Amino acid sequence: MSEEAFDYIVIGSGAGGASAARVLADATGSVAVVEEGPAVSTEEFSDQAFPALARLYRDMGAQITSGRAPMLVIQGRCLGGSTVVNSAIMRRLPEEVWNEWRDVHRLGDALPFSEVEDASAAIEDELHAVPTPKAIWGGNNRILSRAAALAGIAGSPTRRNAPGCRGSARCNLGCPHAAKQSMQLSYLPYATARGAQVFTNERVVRVLLRGGRATGVETRRRALVARRGVLVAASAVETPRLLRRSGVRSRHLGRHFQGHPGMPIVGFFDAEVRLGQGATQGYELDGLRSEGRVKIETLAMPPETFFGVLPGVGREWLRLMSEFAHAAVWVLPLRSFAEGVVGIGRRERSIRFSLDPRDLPNLRRGLRRAADLMFAAGAREVVCAVHGWPRRLGPGQSSLIDEVGSDAAAFPLAISHLFGTTRMSPRPDAGVVGPDFRVHGTENLYVVDSSVFPTNLGVNPQLAIMALARIAAGRIIG
Amino acid sequence: MLALGISDSGFELFLENFNRAAPPHLRRAFRIGLFAGGWIAPLLVRRPPPLTRLDRADREAALAAMAASSVPELRQLIAVLKTVVSLHYGSLPAVRQAIGYP
Numbered sequence: 001m002s003e004e005a006f007d008y009i010v011i012g013s014g015a016g017g018a019s020a021a022r023v024l025a026d027a028t029g030s031v032a033v034v035e036e037g038p039a040v041s042t043e044e045f046s047d048q049a050f051p052a053l054a055r056l057y058r059d060m061g062a063q064i065t066s067g068r069a070p071m072l073v074i075q076g077r078c079l080g081g082s083t084v085v086n087s088a089i090m091r092r093l094p095e096e097v098w099n100e101w102r103d104v105h106r107l108g109d110a111l112p113f114s115e116v117e118d119a120s121a122a123i124e125d126e127l128h129a130v131p132t133p134k135a136i137w138g139g140n141n142r143i144l145s146r147a148a149a150l151a152g153i154a155g156s157p158t159r160r161n162a163p164g165c166r167g168s169a170r171c172n173l174g175c176p177h178a179a180k181q182s183m184q185l186s187y188l189p190y191a192t193a194r195g196a197q198v199f200t201n202e203r204v205v206r207v208l209l210r211g212g213r214a215t216g217v218e219t220r221r222r223a224l225v226a227r228r229g230v231l232v233a234a235s236a237v238e239t240p241r242l243l244r245r246s247g248v249r250s251r252h253l254g255r256h257f258q259g260h261p262g263m264p265i266v267g268f269f270d271a272e273v274r275l276g277q278g279a280t281q282g283y284e285l286d287g288l289r290s291e292g293r294v295k296i297e298t299l300a301m302p303p304e305t306f307f308g309v310l311p312g313v314g315r316e317w318l319r320l321m322s323e324f325a326h327a328a329v330w331v332l333p334l335r336s337f338a339e340g341v342v343g344i345g346r347r348e349r350s351i352r353f354s355l356d357p358r359d360l361p362n363l364r365r366g367l368r369r370a371a372d373l374m375f376a377a378g379a380r381e382v383v384c385a386v387h388g389w390p391r392r393l394g395p396g397q398s399s400l401i402d403e404v405g406s407d408a409a410a411f412p413l414a415i416s417h418l419f420g421t422t423r424m425s426p427r428p429d430a431g432v433v434g435p436d437f438r439v440h441g442t443e444n445l446y447v448v449d450s451s452v453f454p455t456n457l458g459v460n461p462q463l464a465i466m467a468l469a470r471i472a473a474g475r476i477i478g
Numbered sequence: 479m480l481a482l483g484i485s486d487s488g489f490e491l492f493l494e495n496f497n498r499a500a501p502p503h504l505r506r507a508f509r510i511g512l513f514a515g516g517w518i519a520p521l522l523v524r525r526p527p528p529l530t531r532l533d534r535a536d537r538e539a540a541l542a543a544m545a546a547s548s549v550p551e552l553r554q555l556i557a558v559l560k561t562v563v564s565l566h567y568g569s570l571p572a573v574r575q576a577i578g579y580p
Contacts, residue, residue, distance in 0.1 A: 304568030
């Protein structure tokens with residue numbers, strides 16, 4: 001087994017790991033970034049869902065929670081992590097969420113909001129985050145914009161880090177034009193140009209801990225020595241598992257798993273929408289977030305995914321498929337109250353998560369509002385694959401959503417933003433890492449991904465993850 | 479309207495790839511879904527299984543009944559079947575052309 005030494009080893013190459021590596025590489029070129037998944041070049045990105053899911057996503061995007069109402073858990077697994085397959089959305093950490101962290105989770109001023117804002121601004125600048133230009137909105141985004149204006153709800157073009165985006169609606173399969181500034185095209189090349197070394201297809205089995213000091217990492221093929229520290233950014237699912245395998249003990253490890261469960265709603269219009277053209281997620285409504293903890297955003301998708309979210313079988317299913325060109329698809333990510341558990345140790349394959357009773361009314365209200373907006377914008381038919389609901393809604397029928405009983409198992413939900421499983425707290429009895437991002441009880445083992453977030457955010461998290469990782473790395477190098 | 483059915487569209491080859499690439503739990507869920515669709519769905523519309531011996535109308539009725547079942551597990555299995563079939567069907571050039579996908 002080969003053995004190489006670095007000042008710092010970063011585990012994971014997504015938003016957290018790559019952002020930390022960028023800062024560390026500026027201070028010392030002696031940085032290793034270890035990624036479990038493969039490096040996939042832009043030329044290799046496919047316009048078909050199956051090869052993309054197989055190559056770029058963990059478990060083909062089909063990790064699943066246990067319980068009566070299973071949900072898909074969606075994560076990237078490749079060089080660049082989920083930044084390769086997300087929609088390039090750059091939202092800052094909401095101040096009300098930060099207030100909650102400060103007051104309820106007692107972070108106090110350990111993580112000053114001004115510092116988070118400064119880091120976010122710098123990243124936005126480096127990654128060219130701007131509101132989605134109208135020229136690449138396409139029909140789906142235009143319809144949501146029009147509906148928001150008609151209903152008087154606050155909406156805006158989504159801020160994305162995709163300069164040169166051509167609106168090919170393929171963000172989630174990997175950007176075919178290298179426009180999206182995902183980590184394998186931005187921060188990782190920056191770090192490697194300064195001496196950092198990237199290892200792909202290397203699953204870290206454990207961090208080597210001796211007397212509370214991280215001395216390196218072990219993969220199946222090699223051992224890497226860390227002279228100064230190890231930073232873990234393996235995601236809210238994998239980070240607690242890795243820490244446990246490495247000997248870290250905390251009753252909070254793997255617990256407090258939070259996310260943004262969401263589901264699509266589809267509207268059919270007489271005019272062509274052309275879902276395959278336009279920015280994948282170029283417009284969003286924030287107006288319902290403070291009251292209903294739900295956001296409405298557009299989501300373009302390839303035919304494979306579109307077919308899969310439609311209700312019905314046989315000829316009814318085919319009829320809806322045939323109307324692809326006339327369909328608008330929006331999604332409703334919910335800031336759920338629920339906390340789940342990511343299995344660690346002998347339960348490594350399990351993720352337990354169930355909606356909180358307070359979540360369903362918010363989700364139903366959001367779906368009703370989305371249906372109303374679609375009809376206001378001219379939809380002739382709205383479909384939503386919720387069991388027990390009318391298969392098709394026509395104009396004036398969206399109130400039926402309120403009248404039909406439902407339970408969590410009726411909703412086909414997927415979770416795509418994951419948090420909380422090594423949550424941050426100044427007290428070792430209340431969290432896994434301290435406000436200095438160091439795992440309690442260790443000298444130089446850090447966590448720099450969204451698993452340290454004490455709660456979910458209600459907005460897309462990649463910028464907040466990058467900002468916190470940047471702050472963390474800056475503090476680590478001193 | 480798109481053509482009904484996926485026979486003669488290369489689905490068998492797709493399944494070989496799927497069985498190579500998909501995680502074990504997804505492959506297992508697909509196999510169980512096939513079993514449930516073939517042998518349980520017909521019973522939901524009071525027809526003798528297997529599904530393959532029924533005419534088209536009865537097959538659709540049986541699968542529709544499974545999709546609308548009050549048993550969440552049966553609905554989830556239909557969702558798995560639809561997801562896997564969609565991964566193949568939605569990638570076919572003829573289908574993409576027919577629905578106007580670029």
